Amino acid sequence: MRLFLYWRLSTAAREAPKVGNSVNRCCRVFKKNPSPGKILKGGISMYILSTKADFDSAHFLKDYEGKCANIHGHRWTVSIDVKGKKLTETGSTRGMIVDFSELKKSLRKLTKALDHSLIMEEGALKKNTEEALSDEGFRIIKFPFRPTAENFAKYFYDKMTEGGYNVAKVSVYETPNNVASFIPDED
Numbered sequence: 001m002r003l004f005l006y007w008r009l010s011t012a013a014r015e016a017p018k019v020g021n022s023v024n025r026c027c028r029v030f031k032k033n034p035s036p037g038k039i040l041k042g043g044i045s046m047y048i049l050s051t052k053a054d055f056d057s058a059h060f061l062k063d064y065e066g067k068c069a070n071i072h073g074h075r076w077t078v079s080i081d082v083k084g085k086k087l088t089e090t091g092s093t094r095g096m097i098v099d100f101s102e103l104k105k106s107l108r109k110l111t112k113a114l115d116h117s118l119i120m121e122e123g124a125l126k127k128n129t130e131e132a133l134s135d136e137g138f139r140i141i142k143f144p145f146r147p148t149a150e151n152f153a154k155y156f157y158d159k160m161t162e163g164g165y166n167v168a169k170v171s172v173y174e175t176p177n178n179v180a181s182f183i184p185d186e187d
């Protein structure tokens with residue numbers, strides 16, 4: 001019995017599709033599954049198109065106990081995956097799920113809007129401090145949320161979804177090693 005079970009497990013392992021397997025062709029990344037280890041319902045295959053954009057901004061975390069309470073800067077990298085089950089069949093985007101250049105343009109428009117600024121939560125600075133910084137000409141962009149990588153992952157997900165993209169995942173890197181992702185529930 002033990003041998004039989006071992007054989008079954010070994011066979012299953014051999015026959016299991018490799019998850020996260022991707023092939024990079026002409027800068028397009030095609031993956032069978034949107035994220036490693038994720039099995040799609042009914043075994044439906046999915047195309048994933050990915051791109052990245054960077055911006056440089058300062059932030060701080062009010063009420064945080066640690067060095068991130070102080071103003072500091074990051075090169076933020078936003079990585080987006082858009083998904084589609086079918087490729088366009090006609091026109092200039094034939095064989096694509098979305099136009100890669102349009103996707104990059106849309107993401108860069110959002111990251112450019114935050115570039116070289118202080119991104120902060122509304123009310124995180126005293127009114128006088130904020131006014132003094134503005135008087136000095138510093139660019140301040142306020143958000144109704146704490147400026148964490150997690151919140152920005154959701155922010156970029158919402159903005160890109162509003163822009164008509166079928167977003168599978170957004171990841172925001174604070175550093176090359178620290179990343180937060182937002183993945184919506186499957187519909």
Ligand SMILES: [Zn+2]
Nearest residue numbers: 059068074174
């Ligand atoms: Zn930080």
